[in-house]
Structure formats: C-alpha cells, structure tokens
Amino acid sequence: MRTNRTILLVWNELKMNTVRAEPVEAQESIHISTSSMRTDSWLKRAGSILCLLGFALPAAAFDFGSVDWKKAAETVQKVQKANADISEPQEITLGEGIASNLLGAAPLLNNPAAQQYVNRVGRWLALQTERPDLPWQFGVLDDNDVNAFSAPGGYVFITKGLLAQMHSEAELAGVLAHEISHVLRKHQLQAIKKSARTELLADLANDAIKTNGADPKFSKLVSAGTEVYARGLDKNDEYEADRMGVVIAARAGYDPYGLPAVLQTLQSLNPGDSSVALMFKTHPALADRLSLLDQEMTDQFAEQENQPDLAPRFYKALGAGKK
Amino acid sequence: MKNIVALCLLLGFAQTVWAGGFAYTIRPTELKAKPFSDAETLASLPSQSKVEVLKRQASWTQVKSATFTGWVKMLSLQLESNAQNKRGDNGLRSLFNVASTGRSGSTVTTGVRGLSEEQLKNAQPDLQALQAAKRYAVSSKDAQRFAAQGKLHAQSVDYLQGIQP
Numbered sequence A: 001m002r003t004n005r006t007i008l009l010v011w012n013e014l015k016m017n018t019v020r021a022e023p024v025e026a027q028e029s030i031h032i033s034t035s036s037m038r039t040d041s042w043l044k045r046a047g048s049i050l051c052l053l054g055f056a057l058p059a060a061a062f063d064f065g066s067v068d069w070k071k072a073a074e075t076v077q078k079v080q081k082a083n084a085d086i087s088e089p090q091e092i093t094l095g096e097g098i099a100s101n102l103l104g105a106a107p108l109l110n111n112p113a114a115q116q117y118v119n120r121v122g123r124w125l126a127l128q129t130e131r132p133d134l135p136w137q138f139g140v141l142d143d144n145d146v147n148a149f150s151a152p153g154g155y156v157f158i159t160k161g162l163l164a165q166m167h168s169e170a171e172l173a174g175v176l177a178h179e180i181s182h183v184l185r186k187h188q189l190q191a192i193k194k195s196a197r198t199e200l201l202a203d204l205a206n207d208a209i210k211t212n213g214a215d216p217k218f219s220k221l222v223s224a225g226t227e228v229y230a231r232g233l234d235k236n237d238e239y240e241a242d243r244m245g246v247v248i249a250a251r252a253g254y255d256p257y258g259l260p261a262v263l264q265t266l267q268s269l270n271p272g273d274s275s276v277a278l279m280f281k282t283h284p285a286l287a288d289r290l291s292l293l294d295q296e297m298t299d300q301f302a303e304q305e306n307q308p309d310l311a312p313r314f315y316k317a318l319g320a321g322k323k
Numbered sequence B: 001m002k003n004i005v006a007l008c009l010l011l012g013f014a015q016t017v018w019a020g021g022f023a024y025t026i027r028p029t030e031l032k033a034k035p036f037s038d039a040e041t042l043a044s045l046p047s048q049s050k051v052e053v054l055k056r057q058a059s060w061t062q063v064k065s066a067t068f069t070g071w072v073k074m075l076s077l078q079l080e081s082n083a084q085n086k087r088g089d090n091g092l093r094s095l096f097n098v099a100s101t102g103r104s105g106s107t108v109t110t111g112v113r114g115l116s117e118e119q120l121k122n123a124q125p126d127l128q129a130l131q132a133a134k135r136y137a138v139s140s141k142d143a144q145r146f147a148a149q150g151k152l153h154a155q156s157v158d159y160l161q162g163i164q165p
C-alpha cells in the first residue's frame, strides 16, 4: 500500500510535469493494480517515461518484486527538480565549462577584426530576444569544418569553414540567430538531461556540485555537455531554432532569408567531405529544414523583404576585397 | 569573383552575387520579370528545369533560363551539387586558409584537436582561450551603435508557428 502511494505520488508529479496526455486512465490503473493486464500497461508507460527521462532500466526492473520504488521516486523527483531549478548562474557556469572544452577542441581564429565583428552582429541579434542580458559571447573557431555550436548561458561559436561559405551579414546573422535560439530554449540542457548524466545535472541544480573548484563531478558534467555536440540535439529543436532564427534576424532589421540561403549553400556541398560530416550527421536533412522554412515563412515576412543584407560590410569586416 | 566583389563594394549593392552556379527547380515555378509575386510572369518553368543562378534578393533569386532572365522564389531552387564548391568561393576561403580537405567523411581523424565526433568526446578545457574569447565580447551599447552604422532598424516580429515535419 505504501508502495502504491509512492507510485501515485510519482505519477502525479509526472502527470503535472511530463505527460499531459491520458492521465486519468493511467491513474485508474494504479487503483486496480490487481488487474495484471492494466498493471502491465501502466508499467510499460511508466517505464517509457523513465526512459524518456534518461534512465536505462534493466529489463528485470519491470518485475514488480525487485523494483526499489522509493529510490525510483526519489530519483524522479530529483530530476524533476533539475528540470525546473537550474538557475541562470548555474546555466552560465555550465556553459562556460562547455565553451572552454569547445575551445580546447578548436582554437580561436587569430583575427581580432573578425572576432569583434561576429560579436557585434551576435550581440545586436541577442538584444532582440527574450534573454537580452545573458553574458552573450561569440567566437570564430580556427577550424576547416563547416559547423556552429552554442552552449548554455550564451556562448556561440562558428567555424571559419562555415564563415567562408557565407555571402553577407544577413547570412551570418541567420546562423548566429539559429544558435542563439538553442540557448534561449535551453536545448543543450534538455539534451544533457536525456543523456546518461541526468543525475549530475540534478546535482548541479541541488547545489551538490562545486563549480568554483576542481570538483570531478563538475568536469564530468561538462564532458557530458560537450558530448552533446558529437551526438546532436533533438530534430525538433533544430527545426525550432530555424524558425526562431529567421524571426530574430528579421527583428534585428536584416533580410530574413539569410539562414535559408546558407542552408541552401550547404546543400550544394559534397556530403562525402569530412568537413561537413559531423554537421550533416547531427542535423536533420537540409531539404527538410528548407522545406519547413519555405512553408513557415509566409506573408508575415513580406514587410521585411527589403531589409538590408549588408554584404559589403560583411566582406569589408572580414578583410576581403582589400587587396 | 574577386572583381565582382570589389564592384559590389564600390557600388554598395545590397544584393548577394553568386557567379557561375547552376540550380534546378524543385517544383513548377513561375519566372517573374521582377522580384515580386504580382510582377509579370515571363515563363512557367516545370520542375527540374536547369537555370543559371545570378543573385539573390531576400526570398527571390535571379536566374537565367534558356530564354529568359528573371526571378524565381529562392526556395523553389536546389543548387547543383558541386564538389569543387565554386559557388561557395566568396574570397574568404583563401583569406582564412580554409583547406579543401577532399578527405572522405569516413576517414579517421587523428590528433587531439579538431571538431570531429571523437575529438569532441575527448575535448579538454582551454581556460586561457576562454579568457581570450571574452576580450572580444561587446556591450549592448556597442552593438546598438554598430546596428545604427549599418542602418539596421529593430522590428517587431512574432515567432512563427511551427508545422509538423
């Protein structure tokens, strides 16, 4: 009976935070838990929810007798807390750790003019968003790969390989705005939650990790956060960042078609080249992204059709055309 | 290509010039005399028509078909895949020493640094580089000044409703 109450508690927690669909039927099945079929279906559902939260439950755990429901309930509550309670300072600290890892993977491009230019475009874009006051920080990585990354708290990096595929400031703005959107919607945090390191994130939320010293738990969490870039984000998060990105670029006064123009360029690159391997692997197909943007960018953008793309400033700032 | 870029800089064009690339229409598409929906229709291009790409202006791309030069919606086109990536050559590749790797995607990348899957999994923090990056951060005032110089005007635009893929 006590176990059942715990389950109910967990269930209510889940119902409120995770699954809004079909809670009534599921709650019933807890009360009639003698009906093996319904219990089974509930267990399946509970199991799939736990899996969604990032737990790898062994098959044996579905056997009622051996489940430590109290512990499971505690873990679920801990993770629920992590969902809600990663504070902005914690988010920024984690992002800083991840950013320093990305810079460990690829150095900054030694071109102060380019770095400053990209920071100005990015900061202006960030000012048009719901989180204008994050410590936004942009950077160009000295790497031939064609890719861009963002980390929690406002860190955004673009490779020189991607920059060299662009033709205007509006195109750069489109890509930066896509990355900014991942930060706004905390897509990386959600990806870490889905990884095996969920509990570390919960520890961060619960102040059980020291971020100012050499806490091995923190570096493990940062590693988990960096691995997200090798695995990629959720497909739907990429689509969301695309449709938010074009809006943020339009808000900033740019030609909003910069992002689709870059995606179209990338589509023409040789997909067998190693410089695009990770970007292609970790993102939905370019044809799908372009087709969605095509359908989503309707008449709403008619007013922004004539906003500038500032191609001349782009080339000038990056030093092209000087010679 | 460099000359075209220089010419654009000189004349202050706000259009993106793409020289020498080809594209295919991915659906039946109207070729318009001007980059507006209600402009005169010069021709109706069937799907898979090959056109030469001249330049882009917002959601429109200027193209040359066998008989006409006109404008089509940018997203009705798919650029011809081009291993040499001629179209992408905007002059920045040589400037930034972007190597054409020519490496196949399946090649195992070696070395500690780099942005491959393996390298990201084994990345070690570089705190000094982070401090160096921070030196380039700009204030919101600086960003606003920069926007004004570019005659960028902030607009009010709502986020888009997503459609299910």
Ligand SMILES: [Zn+2]
Residues within 6 Å of the ligand: A178, A179, A182, A238, A241
């Ligand atoms: Zn993305």
